[in-house]
Amino acid sequence: MSLTHDARLAARPAAAAQRPARTWPELNNPAAWIVAAILVVMPLIANGFFLIEIFATTLILGIMALSLMFLAGYGGMVSLMQLTIAGFSAYMVAVFGVSGNANISLGWPWWLAVPMALALATAFGTLGGALAVRTEGIYTIMITLAIGAAFYYFTNQNWAIFNGHTGINTVATPHFWGVNWRADIPFYYVVLAVAALCYFAVEYLSRAPFGLALQGVRDNPRRMAALGFNVNAHRVAAYAFASFIAALAGVLQVWNYRQISPGSVSVGACIDVLIIAVVGGITRPIGPFIGALIFVLLRTFALDFLVRLGLDGNRFRLLIGLGFLAIVFWSSDGVIGLWQRWRQSQRSRDGRQGGGRIHG
Amino acid sequence: MSRFVERHPAWALIAIIAIAVALWLIFAVWPPGLEEAIGRKRVFLNAVFNGITLGGLYFLVASGFTLIFGLMRNVNLAHGSLYLFGGYVGYAISTATGSWLLSFIVAFVLTALVGVLLQVIVFRRMEGQDLRQTMVTIGLSIVFADLMLWACGGDFYQVQTPNWLIGPVELPLITAVKSSGEPVYLRYPMVRLVIFAASVVIGVAMWLALNRTRIGMIIRAGVDDRDILAATGVRIQLVFVAVFAFGAGLAGIAGVVGGTFQSLSPGEDIRFLLASLVVVIVGGMGSIPGAALGALIIGLAEQLGSVYIPTYAIVVTFLIMVLVLAIRPQGLLARR
Numbered sequence: 001m002s003l004t005h006d007a008r009l010a011a012r013p014a015a016a017a018q019r020p021a022r023t024w025p026e027l028n029n030p031a032a033w034i035v036a037a038i039l040v041v042m043p044l045i046a047n048g049f050f051l052i053e054i055f056a057t058t059l060i061l062g063i064m065a066l067s068l069m070f071l072a073g074y075g076g077m078v079s080l081m082q083l084t085i086a087g088f089s090a091y092m093v094a095v096f097g098v099s100g101n102a103n104i105s106l107g108w109p110w111w112l113a114v115p116m117a118l119a120l121a122t123a124f125g126t127l128g129g130a131l132a133v134r135t136e137g138i139y140t141i142m143i144t145l146a147i148g149a150a151f152y153y154f155t156n157q158n159w160a161i162f163n164g165h166t167g168i169n170t171v172a173t174p175h176f177w178g179v180n181w182r183a184d185i186p187f188y189y190v191v192l193a194v195a196a197l198c199y200f201a202v203e204y205l206s207r208a209p210f211g212l213a214l215q216g217v218r219d220n221p222r223r224m225a226a227l228g229f230n231v232n233a234h235r236v237a238a239y240a241f242a243s244f245i246a247a248l249a250g251v252l253q254v255w256n257y258r259q260i261s262p263g264s265v266s267v268g269a270c271i272d273v274l275i276i277a278v279v280g281g282i283t284r285p286i287g288p289f290i291g292a293l294i295f296v297l298l299r300t301f302a303l304d305f306l307v308r309l310g311l312d313g314n315r316f317r318l319l320i321g322l323g324f325l326a327i328v329f330w331s332s333d334g335v336i337g338l339w340q341r342w343r344q345s346q347r348s349r350d351g352r353q354g355g356g357r358i359h360g
Numbered sequence: 361m362s363r364f365v366e367r368h369p370a371w372a373l374i375a376i377i378a379i380a381v382a383l384w385l386i387f388a389v390w391p392p393g394l395e396e397a398i399g400r401k402r403v404f405l406n407a408v409f410n411g412i413t414l415g416g417l418y419f420l421v422a423s424g425f426t427l428i429f430g431l432m433r434n435v436n437l438a439h440g441s442l443y444l445f446g447g448y449v450g451y452a453i454s455t456a457t458g459s460w461l462l463s464f465i466v467a468f469v470l471t472a473l474v475g476v477l478l479q480v481i482v483f484r485r486m487e488g489q490d491l492r493q494t495m496v497t498i499g500l501s502i503v504f505a506d507l508m509l510w511a512c513g514g515d516f517y518q519v520q521t522p523n524w525l526i527g528p529v530e531l532p533l534i535t536a537v538k539s540s541g542e543p544v545y546l547r548y549p550m551v552r553l554v555i556f557a558a559s560v561v562i563g564v565a566m567w568l569a570l571n572r573t574r575i576g577m578i579i580r581a582g583v584d585d586r587d588i589l590a591a592t593g594v595r596i597q598l599v600f601v602a603v604f605a606f607g608a609g610l611a612g613i614a615g616v617v618g619g620t621f622q623s624l625s626p627g628e629d630i631r632f633l634l635a636s637l638v639v640v641i642v643g644g645m646g647s648i649p650g651a652a653l654g655a656l657i658i659g660l661a662e663q664l665g666s667v668y669i670p671t672y673a674i675v676v677t678f679l680i681m682v683l684v685l686a687i688r689p690q691g692l693l694a695r696r
Contacts, residue, residue: 078491131682134689138435138490139645142637143685145437149634150678158671267630271498278495315510321502328495 039192048184052256054300056188058292059195060256063249065277065288067242070202073282074211075238076218081128081144082246083273084151087265089121089250091155091162093171094260100170104163110174118247125243126236133235148270155262167261171254182255191252195289198245202285205241214238275324281334290335295320389537399668405533405546407667408660413552413621415659416559420614422636422643422651423566424607430583430646431603433490434483437497439611440633441504446471446612447619447628448508451517460522460620467612475608479601501629509626519619525551555617562610563652570648579603583646638677642684644691653693 038045042055068082097113099105108116132143155162162168173182181190205211214234216224221231254260263269272295280291302316327334386408389401425439449470450463457463478500486492528547537543570576578599581589590596618624618632635658640646643654661680665673684692 131685134685138433138494139641141437141491141494142435142641143681146634146637146641146678146681149630149637150674150681153674154672154678157674160671267634268502271502274495274498275502315506317502318506318510321499321506325496325499325503328492328499 042192043185043188051184051188054296056191056256058289058296059191060249060252061273061276061296062289062292063195063198063252064246064273065280065292066198066202066285067245067249068273068277069280069282069285069288070205070245071238071242072277073284073287074206074214074218075235077132077140077235077238078274079129079132079144079239079242080141080270080274081125081132081148081151082242083270084148084265085121085125085128085243085246086250086253087155087260088124088151089117089247090254090260090264091168092117092120093251093254094168095161098172099168101163101168104161104168110172114251117251118244121247121250122240122243125246126240129239129243130236132239133232145267145270148265149267152262152265152267155265162262165262167259167263169259171258171260173255173258182258187255191256194248194252198248199285199289202245206285210234210237272320275320279324279327279334281336283333284336287334287336294335298323386533389543402544402546403667406548407663409546409548409552411660411663412656413556413659414663415656416556417614417617417621418635418639418659419563419652419655420559420610420617421632422639422655423563423648424610424614425636426640426643426646426648426651427566427610428604428607429640431579431586432483432600435490435494435497436607437494437633438478438501438504439497439607439636440629440631441501441508442471442474442608442611443615443618443632444508444624444626444629445474445504446615447519447624448512448517448615449612450616451519451619451624454519454616458520460520460525463519464613464616467616468609471612471615472605472609475605476601478608479604483604484597484600501633505626505629508629514626517619517624518622519616519624521551521620525554529553549621552621555621559617562613563648566648575599575602638681640691641681642692644694647691647693650691650693654691 039055043051046055064082064086067085068079071082072078093110093113094101095104096106096108096116097110098107106113128144128147131147132140135143155167156165158164173180173187175181179186181187206215213224213229216227217229217231217234224234225231253264257264276291276295277288278291279294280289281287298320299316302319306315306319333340386405421439421443424442425436428434428436428439446467450467453463453466454460482496482500483493486496527550529550531546531548533546568576570580578589578594581594582596582599586596614632615624618628622628639651639654639658641654642657643650643652657680658677661676662673665676669676
């Protein structure tokens with residue numbers, strides 16, 4: 001619990017000073033408007049490779065990490081099974097929808113297969129959550145990791161539904177209103193819209209009564225129970241919401257790669273989502289997206305970069321691991337924490353020069 | 361034991377019946393009807409023995425994990441990496457010197473040293489911050505996995521079994537009766553039996569050390585209340601280092617064992633990390649007898665599952681974990 005706790009203590013004064021309660025903090029922030037404008041006009045700037053391989057992938061990974069951030073940051077529950085839920089939803093899209101493996105796929109149209117996948121994945125995540133909330137803190141990590149690993153080995157072994165280690169290939173993507181929604185530009189906008197929706201949903205929920213109660217449960221479960229809140233129900237509800245977000249990311253992911261295999265739900269990939277969330281910062285919903293951007297950039301360009309430095313290009317995971325260790329060691333709130341600390345030091349220097357205007 | 365029978369007579373009865381059925385299945389000559397229904401007895405006996413010996417290996421890995429957790433509240437998710445590291449060291453030593461026993465000693469010492477370094481350099485700095493420690497161990501496991509991939513490549517390695525352990529041994533268990541009335545006995549690899557016996561010896565020695573010696577008393581006191589123990593003047597940091605070294609060393613030994621009767625490759629670290637997680641969740645965190653029981657249950661479930669319901673074997677393991685969490689969230693043998 002301490003990881004989130006330290007970060008919160010550091011972040012609280014700044015956050016309290018900046019935002020009046022119950023408004024969207026983004027509305028008054030020029031940087032947020034600039035980022036939003038850049039994201040919207042991105043297809044004009046970036047070509048297909050950057051648009052899909054970098055930005056759409058970043059947003060999809062960011063959505064998955066966002067679901068983890070919601071659980072860890074507001075609920076104090078570090079769940080390693082968010083990728084597993086996304087993978088389950090992706091598998092369900094492939095199983096119920098149309099794919100190259102006709103003996104497995106049921107061939108439903110996408111507007112039936114996707115809600116089915118979302119519902120099943122949310123149910124799966126909620127059940128897993130109900131199991132995980134029976135324990136606390138570090139036990140949650142272990143149980144969710146065990147669930148993720150069990151799902152990975154199960155998909156490897158099971159041929160009837162999950163088609164073993166080859167997975168399900170050439171999954172169909174939606175075509176309607178005369179648009180191929182998997183073409184680069186429409187797909188980018190679909191991903192962007194879902195990401196924005198999830199981002200604002202989390203942002204809204206964090207200040208809604210449910211989110212506040214959840215943060216109360218995170219900080220002091222016994223006190224919340226004494227106040228009459230059902231602690232476990234809040235936690236399970238948080239898992240249900242996070243599972244739905246992860247399931248959305250899973251649908252986008254299977255449309256992005258058009259295939260799903262056990263490799264995409266491996267334990268390493270589960271841990272990658274945790275790394276993304278922690279590197280970005282788990283106290284604010286923007287953190288996971290920043291973390292995802294760093295991760296995707298590293299994954300795509302680390303090889304060239306390392307080779308240019310005269311090192312072995314295959315050591316990309318070493319780089320990621322060392323970076324993660326450095327973040328966990330020195331900044332408990334990831335990149336946002338570093339940024340905030342830098343801003344604060346700037347401001348206190350300004351404040352000193354301005355002669356204590358802050359206290360006036 | 362007798363208290364358990366008094367408090368839960370129904371459960372005790374079920375347990376006794378289950379044990380009796382299991383014993384009958386192992387020792388009796390199966391009637392033909394049963395052989396037709398679930399296959400030959402030799403297959404069943406082999407699965408049971410494989411399960412028990414695999415349980416021995418799981419116990420070696422998980423007991424170090426649970427010991428470290430019990431005392432330091434540190435979920436060491438790099439434990440699988442220590443296992444694999446020990447295995448690679450054992451392989452290197454046994455191919456270089458040809459001595460199987462020496463490879464155990466060197467693997468134990470080197471992994472214990474890694475454990476000491478981890479405890480002194482990393483974990484001592486963030487004592488009491490459970491979640492942060494766990495995150496650090498995740499980062500370390502990624503770094504270790506990549507370093508080992510760098511050093512050893514993606515090949516499969518197998519530690520050479522010494523000559524005096526190669527070959528099967530005949531056990532006094534009848535698998536079938538020939539038409540001539542001559543009984544057929546079970547033949548089983550010697551090395552697996554020796555390794556199982558060794559893990560039982562290690563387990564019993566650990567239990568004795570924990571319950572009958574002064575250092576064991578200190579460790580048990582530390583599990584119950586660290587702060588009071590430190591206040592009584594025990595140099596708790598020294599105890600932490602010793603326990604971490606011992607737990608890591610056990611993982612190293614387990615690596616050599618796993619390399620002997622299975623194989624070593626990248627990815628094994630995660631497999632054994634998962635196994636030890638499930639074992640300690642089932643058996644109870646921080647409890648050595650719990651780790652033994654959990655390892656036995658998981659080993660048997662995995663082997664019997666892969667023989668009788670191949671595509672759902674992992675689900676059986678998982679269902680056991682879910683069942684335990686639902687009925688007894690703290691684990692089968694944990695106090696609390």
